[in-house]
Amino acid sequence: MSARVFVPxxxxxxSVGADEVAAAFESAGAQVVRTGSRGMLWMEPLVELxxxxxxxxxxxxxxxDVAGVLSGAAPGIGVVDEHPWLASQRRxxxxxxxxxxxxxxGDYEAHGGWAGLRRALSLSPAEVVxxxxxxxxxxxxxxxxxxxxxxQTVLATxxxxxxxxxxxxxxxxxxxxxxxxxxxxxxxLVEGMTIAAHAVGASEGYVYVRSEYPHAVAALGRAVDTACxxxxxxxxxxxSGLDFxxxxxxxxxxxxxxEESSMLESLEGRRGEVRARPPIPAVRGLWGRPTAVNNVLTxxxxxxxxxxxxxxxxxLGTGRSRGTQVFQLAGNVRHGGIxxxxxxxxxxxxxxxxxxxxxxxxxxxxxQVGGPLGAYLPASGLDVPMDYExxxxxxxxxxxxxxVVFDDTVDLARMARFAMExxxxxxxxxxxxxxxxxxxxxxxxxxxxxxxxxxxxxxxDLALLDDLCTTMTQGSxxxxxxxxxxxxxxxxxxxPEDFEARR
Amino acid sequence: MTASTTDRAALVSAIAAAHAAxxxxxxxxxxxxxxxxxxxxREDVETVAAAxxxxxxxxxxxxxxxxxxxxxxxxxxTVALCRGEACQAVGAQALYDATCAxxxxxxxxxxxxxxxxxxxxxxxxxxxxxxxxxxxxxxxRLDALTRDWR
Numbered sequence: 001m002s003a004r005v006f007v008p009x010x011x012x013x014x015s016v017g018a019d020e021v022a023a024a025f026e027s028a029g030a031q032v033v034r035t036g037s038r039g040m041l042w043m044e045p046l047v048e049l050x051x052x053x054x055x056x057x058x059x060x061x062x063x064x065d066v067a068g069v070l071s072g073a074a075p076g077i078g079v080v081d082e083h084p085w086l087a088s089q090r091r092x093x094x095x096x097x098x099x100x101x102x103x104x105x106g107d108y109e110a111h112g113g114w115a116g117l118r119r120a121l122s123l124s125p126a127e128v129v130x131x132x133x134x135x136x137x138x139x140x141x142x143x144x145x146x147x148x149x150x151x152q153t154v155l156a157t158x159x160x161x162x163x164x165x166x167x168x169x170x171x172x173x174x175x176x177x178x179x180x181x182x183x184x185x186x187x188x189l190v191e192g193m194t195i196a197a198h199a200v201g202a203s204e205g206y207v208y209v210r211s212e213y214p215h216a217v218a219a220l221g222r223a224v225d226t227a228c229x230x231x232x233x234x235x236x237x238x239x240s241g242l243d244f245x246x247x248x249x250x251x252x253x254x255x256x257x258x259e260e261s262s263m264l265e266s267l268e269g270r271r272g273e274v275r276a277r278p279p280i281p282a283v284r285g286l287w288g289r290p291t292a293v294n295n296v297l298t299x300x301x302x303x304x305x306x307x308x309x310x311x312x313x314x315x316l317g318t319g320r321s322r323g324t325q326v327f328q329l330a331g332n333v334r335h336g337g338i339x340x341x342x343x344x345x346x347x348x349x350x351x352x353x354x355x356x357x358x359x360x361x362x363x364x365x366x367x368q369v370g371g372p373l374g375a376y377l378p379a380s381g382l383d384v385p386m387d388y389e390x391x392x393x394x395x396x397x398x399x400x401x402x403x404v405v406f407d408d409t410v411d412l413a414r415m416a417r418f419a420m421e422x423x424x425x426x427x428x429x430x431x432x433x434x435x436x437x438x439x440x441x442x443x444x445x446x447x448x449x450x451x452x453x454x455x456x457x458x459x460x461d462l463a464l465l466d467d468l469c470t471t472m473t474q475g476s477x478x479x480x481x482x483x484x485x486x487x488x489x490x491x492x493x494x495x496p497e498d499f500e501a502r503r
Numbered sequence: 504m505t506a507s508t509t510d511r512a513a514l515v516s517a518i519a520a521a522h523a524a525x526x527x528x529x530x531x532x533x534x535x536x537x538x539x540x541x542x543x544x545r546e547d548v549e550t551v552a553a554a555x556x557x558x559x560x561x562x563x564x565x566x567x568x569x570x571x572x573x574x575x576x577x578x579x580x581t582v583a584l585c586r587g588e589a590c591q592a593v594g595a596q597a598l599y600d601a602t603c604a605x606x607x608x609x610x611x612x613x614x615x616x617x618x619x620x621x622x623x624x625x626x627x628x629x630x631x632x633x634x635x636x637x638x639x640x641x642x643x644r645l646d647a648l649t650r651d652w653r
Contacts, residue, residue, distance in 0.1 A: 015638035173587025253570030269529030271568040331592030336625025
């Protein structure tokens with residue numbers, strides 16, 4: 001019998017040669033299963049050999065290593081499931097990612113798939129909403145709004161047509177969990193959205209995937225087709241009477257479409273300009289109908305919550321942050337990847353213990369948490385527990401769980417300028433504080449940097465920048481303009497020396 | 504009207520017709536036009552508008568809003584480099600600046616673009632070379648990946 005090897009088809013693994021490795025194993029006569037990634041991204045391509053006594057991992061495999069892996073001569077990392085980096089995590093949302101064949105609906109069922117949907121369909125919509133409310137699940141897209149309360153609003157709003165919409169426009173630098181879960185375990189999202197449809201009374205759903213994620217688009221499209229064929233989507237799902245059609249739509253390169261109202265505009269076929277609220281999408285969303293808009297990770301937590309009960313999920317975490325969070329370690333970090341743990345782990349533990357410090361080997365100087373709109377924290381501020389409230393208390397935010405590490409060569413004035421530049425490039429243009437404020441922000445920081453390095457009036461420009469930040473925070477229609485000041489102000493607060501004259 | 508513009512209009516009309524029954528068909532139609540024709544020309548905007556019963560201004564507004572929708576034919580080869588924070592933390596800005604400055608040395612007709620996040624943030628600097636994603640990019644690696652262009 002030929003050897004069975006698992007080779008990730010995840011975009012990150014492919015970006016460092018996994019396709020070539022898979023082809024080499026096939027040429028050598030091995031049976032190759034393309035999986036998602038385990039999330040130990042510094043080891044990619046991480047291939048696993050099925051030995052009958054666990055799957056033995058081989059890190060950073062190249063086509064030249066294939067013979068050695070198959071003969072057992074190559075040095076492995078041992079049983080992957082027992083690797084401390086992985087075994088110490090609490091994988092809930094990511095439990096199947098990297099393990100199963102994402103194209104196999106049989107694999108999905110064999111690893112606990114559809115149990116949540118089956119239980120949900122035996123409950124009334126109100127009971128499903130109650131279960132999600134009891135779980136304490138909060139929106140993982142960044143805002144942290146209680147998912148159960150959002151669903152309750154959609155359920156309670158009368159309409160002959162309702163929608164569910166999933167936001168897979170994961171544009172924050174330093175985040176990739178949505179992409180990885182959908183590439184590695186796409187049926188979980190299908191199941192979560194079908195449960196959502198039953199809970200709120202929707203008959204149609206849309207997933208908005210960013211165009212930068214072609215692997216995710218392909219994996220999800222295949223999963224939707226397969227689920228339709230097997231009766232998990234379409235008419236009378238599993239004989240329950242539920243009708244639900246799911247459509248995959250692709251974005252077109254606009255960061256702002258990760259903002260939920262811009263995403264709805266884009267799905268409707270318009271420029272991705274934000275909508276003023278109220279009305280909220282739960283009352284008037286897609287095509288004016290009540291719409292449950294949720295992030296991928298929110299929806300992918302739902303099947304487990306329904307299968308095991310809201311109380312099981314709520315037993316994890318701390319304070320008002322219940323369950324697990326999928327942290328993503330990125331940037332200048334030695335061991336980058338996916339770390340799923342209950343809320344409450346410290347940022348230091350993530351950066352130093354899981355991350356292993358910087359890739360460059362130099363000291364950590366700054367960590368940006370929560371994407372381009374999140375705060376820069378100094379190395380002295382890493383003891384903050386990772387939960388919504390504690391981060392807010394530190395002048396930061398969790399966002400989508402991205403953690404980007406910088407070493408001591410980083411220039412925080414340049415990063416503050418980049419925050420404004422990014423906003424000026426990606427602003428939808430609808431409101432003035434964001435559209436104009438970001439351009440003025442770039443100009444002002446340019447003067448501050450010029451003054452720092454030579455001449456000019458730094459204190460006056462610092463006051464102007466602070467004023468501008470206040471205007472953007474208070475006057476913008478959405479989080480793009482409203483939160484761009486967060487990285488800028490945190491850089492000023494924690495790294496003032498980067499803005500002062502150099503002698 | 505030349506034969507080729509007639510053919511182009513017929514193709515674009517057929518693409519629009521294939522999506523006409525969907526809700527909000529404009530973005531799927533424009534993606535298909537890009538895939539078939541490489542760019543969205545002024546006359547395509549008019550064709551799509553007529554086929555979907557939209558105004559030319561509405562379609563133009565959408566085409567001009569999204570980075571993916573280009574109105575000129577692309578270069579023979581494209582390198583897109585990420586300038587997001589995570590890639591900047593491992594030197595992406597310097598790589599981007601240097602690659603822009605030497606685009607001509609990679610090949611005759613090469614376009615260097617900036618992108619903001621390809622979701623490969625633990626293996627930066629990231630970029631795409633003719634649409635294919637690569638991690639841990641460097642000047643040497645780009646030279647190797649673009650060797651056939653010269």
